[in-house]
Amino acid sequence: MNMMQLQYLIDVGEMGSFTDAARKNHITVPAISQSVSQLESELNAPLFLRSKKGVVPTEQGIRAIQHALSILRSVDKMKHELVNTQLASQGNVMIATIPGIVSQVVSTTIEFTEYNPLVNVNLIEGDTKSVLRRVRSGQADMGFVSLDSSHYDEALAWEPITRGTAVLVVNKKSQLRFHKTITGDELAHQVFVLYNDPFLRRIAQHLLINNPSNRIALTTNNLEALFQMVTVGNAVSLGPDYIVSALPVHLQEELVTIPLSGYDSNPSYLWRVTRKNVEVPGVIEQFTSKLLAHFHS
Template sequence: MTIEQLKYIVEIGKTGSLKAAADQLHITLPALSQSIKQLEKELNIPIFHRSRRGSIPTEEGRRLIEKAQVVLLKLQDFMDEVETYTETMNGEIKVATYPGPMEILVRVITELKREYPNVKASVYENSTEFIIDRVLEGEVDVGFITYTEKEEKRYRNLVFKKLVDGHMVAAVNKHSPLAKETLITQDMLIGQPIVLYNDKYIQEFMKGFSSLPFDILFTTNNVDTIRLALETNTAINIGFDYAFRTDAGLSRSDEYVLVNFAPPYYKTYSFGYFYNANNGLSRVIREFLKRVRSVIVD
C-alpha cells in the first residue's frame, strides 16, 4: 500500500468515476485502474462496485476512504510541520471567486509567489453555484462568495468564514434619474432595462420582484460588459455591493453610482471564503488566507 493509492481511492470516492479521478490526478485511466486492483488484491477487500454508472464505494470501501482521508490530513500536517523548520514554502493554491475580489486575490498570490517561488497557483472566476460545486468536488481548495445562513446550513461539510458584511444594490449611470434617489423601491424598477451577472443568488434576489414587468436586457458572466452597459447608460445593474467596491473595472469608474434598496429589499449578506472540511487546509493556503484577511478586514 502506498500514499498515492490512498489519494487514488479518496479521489475516486469524491468523483464516483475512475475516468474523472484519473483526470484530476493527472494519470492515465489504465494506470489508475491497475493500481486500485493491486490495492484490492493486497487488502483482499473490494473497495468499489464498478458499473457503467461509475465506481461506487462498497461499505468496507467507504470506511477505508474515510480512514484514508484522515491519514492524508495527518500527512499534510506532518509536511506543514517540516516546512516550519525551513524558510521554504511549497504547494498549490487553487481558488475560485465571484467578480469583485479578483484583483485582491491576484495581488496577494503575486506577493506570496515573490517570497516563495515554488508555490503554484490557479484562480478561477465564475458564479456562486459553480464555485460551491468545484469546492465540493475537490477541484478548488477555497472559494470566495457572498452567502447567507442558508448556505451554511445546507452545506454541512463546508466551512464558511466571514470577512465582511454586504448587501444588494442597484448601480445606475450618474445621468440616470435614479441616481438622484436615496433608496430604490420596486416600482422604480418598472420599465428599467436591467443587466445581471449570471449568478444563482442574484437571480433569487430578483424573484422578490417577480410580480413586476421586468425588462431583463441580458445576463452575463463578463464584468466588463456590465461596466460598459452602465457607462453608456444602456441599463442598470443589480448586484452585491462588495463587487462594485473591489472589482478593478467596476470600482475605478466614476460614470455610475450605487443606490441602496428600500426595505424590505435591503438584505444583508456575508462575504467570505469557504473550504471543504474533509480536505482541510495546507500551510500555504492558510498563509494565503491570512494575507487576504489582512487586506480586506484589518
Template sequence: MNLRRLKYFIKIVDVGSLTQAADILHIAQPALSQQLASLEGEVKQQLLIRTKRGVTPTEAGNILYAHAQAILRQCEQAQSAIDGAGQALSGQVSVGLAPGTAASLLALPLMEEVRKQHPGILLYFNESFGTTLSELIMSGRMDMAVLYGNRQVHGLAFIPLMKEDLYLVTPQASASFGKTVTLQQIAHLELFLPRPYNIMRKLVDEAFVQKNLSYSVKCEIESASTLALALDNNLGSTILPESIARNMVAQAHARMAKIVDPGIQAPLSFCTSDHLPLSQPAEAVKKILLALMAERTQDNRPLTLVG
C-alpha cells in the same frame, strides 16, 4: 484499490476512449482493458459503458471518478509534504475567486503576499461562478474558494467573512436617484442581471418576492466587461455588491445608490471541503487569505482594485 488502476481509470474517462487512453499512457490496449476489468472486479460494479463512439462512465463510474481524483490529489499532497519536510513550503495551491464579486479583487494582494512569504508556492486562480467552484471543492479538485453565499451544503464548510450591501448601478445619463433607492423604484427599470442560479440573482429575486413586486430583466449578463459597456452606452441598469459597484461606476461612468426598503446584503464566505484536509501549502495560503480579508473588514473599507 490499486492507485495505478485509479490513474488509468481517470485517464480513460477524461479522453472517453480506451484506445486513445492506451496511447497516452503508453500501454497496450488489451493490458489497459485488463486493468479496467480488475478495477471493476474490485468494486463489484460496471464502471464504463462501451459505445461506437468510445466509453462513458456509469453512475457508479462517475462516483468512483470523483473519489479517485480526490484520492490521488491527497496522495500527491502527502508526497509533496514528505518531500518538503524541513524545507520551505512548495507546491500548487488552487484558489477559486467568484467573478464579479469582492472575492475576485483579492487576487493581486494574495499573489503578492504569498510570493513574499512562500515563494515556492505556485498559486492557481480559477474565476468561475460560485456553483462551479463549490463542485470543484467537493470533488477535491480545488483547495479553497471565496464566494458569495453561505447556505450549508453537504461536503462543504463555510467561514463567514463579511456582508456587503447591494447597490443599484445606473448610467450617468439616466440617473435620477439620490444616495438610496427603493425596490419599488427599481421595479420600473430595465435591469441587467446574472442567470437565476447566481447567488446575486437569488438575493434580488427573494427581495422582490418579499415586497410582492415584479421587475424586468432586459438581458442576463455574467461578463463584467460586457456589463460595463452596456452601462456606459446607457442601455440599462444593474445590481451589484458595494465593492464591485464602486469599480463598475469608475469603468462605466455610472452612478450608484444603496438599495433600501428592504436593504439587501450579500454574505461573502471562505469555502473548503468539510472532509478533505488541506495540504501544508494550502493551509499557509488560507492563513494569508483570511488575514487579508480581516484587514479590510477591520479597516471598514471596501475592496477596491489596485492601480
C-alpha cells in the same frame, strides 16, 4: 556548551558508562570523557560519580540531564516546525472563485507570491455551483462564493470574508442617482443587466413581480460587459457592494451605487469555502488573511 555535549551527557547518564556512550556515538572514550569534564567545568558542578563499575549521575547531574533532554526536544520541535513551514511555502495552491472578485484575488496573489515565491497559485473562474463542486471534489484547495447565510452546503466549511449590502448600480448620469435608497417603487421601465448570482436573481425577481415594466436584458458573469451596458447603454444592475468595490477604479468612477431598502434581512456574504473536517494548511490561512486585508482596508 553545544548540542553534541548535551547528547553525550544524556547518553552517559542513561548507559552509566563512558565506554558504552562512546560506542553509541562512534567516538573514543577519552573524547566523551573530556566532553563531560568540560561541561562540569562550565557548570561548576560535578555531574557524575565515577568508579570502576561505571558512572552514576549526581543530584546536579540528574538535573542537568533533565534540562538537556528538554533543550534537545525543543530543538527537534523547532526543526520539525521549520521544515513544515518550508513545505507549506512550496507547491501549488488551487483557488476557485466567482468572477466578481477576480481583481481582488489577483491583487492578493501578487502580494502573497512576493512573500511565498515557491508557491504556484492557480486560479479558476466559475459560477457558484462550479466553485462549490471543485472544492467539494478536492479539485480546488479553497473557493470564494457570494451567497446568503441560508444556503450552506454542509459538506463544506464556510468562513465569511465580508458582509455585503445589496445596491442598485446606475451610471452617473441616471436620474436615479439622486435617490438615497431604493425601495423598488421608483423602478419602472428599467432595463436590468444582472451578475449571475443567486442572491441577486431573487432580488431581481421580486422587483420584476412588483413592476412588470422592468425587464432583464442580460445575465452574465462577465463584469466588463455588464457594466459597459450600465455606463454606456443606460441599463441598471444589482450587486453586493463588495463586488462593485472590487471593480477597476476607472469603472467605479462612472457608476453610482444606491442601497436597496428592505433587502437586508438575509444579507449576502463573500465566503471562503474549504472541505469540512480537513485541516486548512497555513498557506491557505495566510492567503485568506491577505484577502481579508484587501476588503477591509
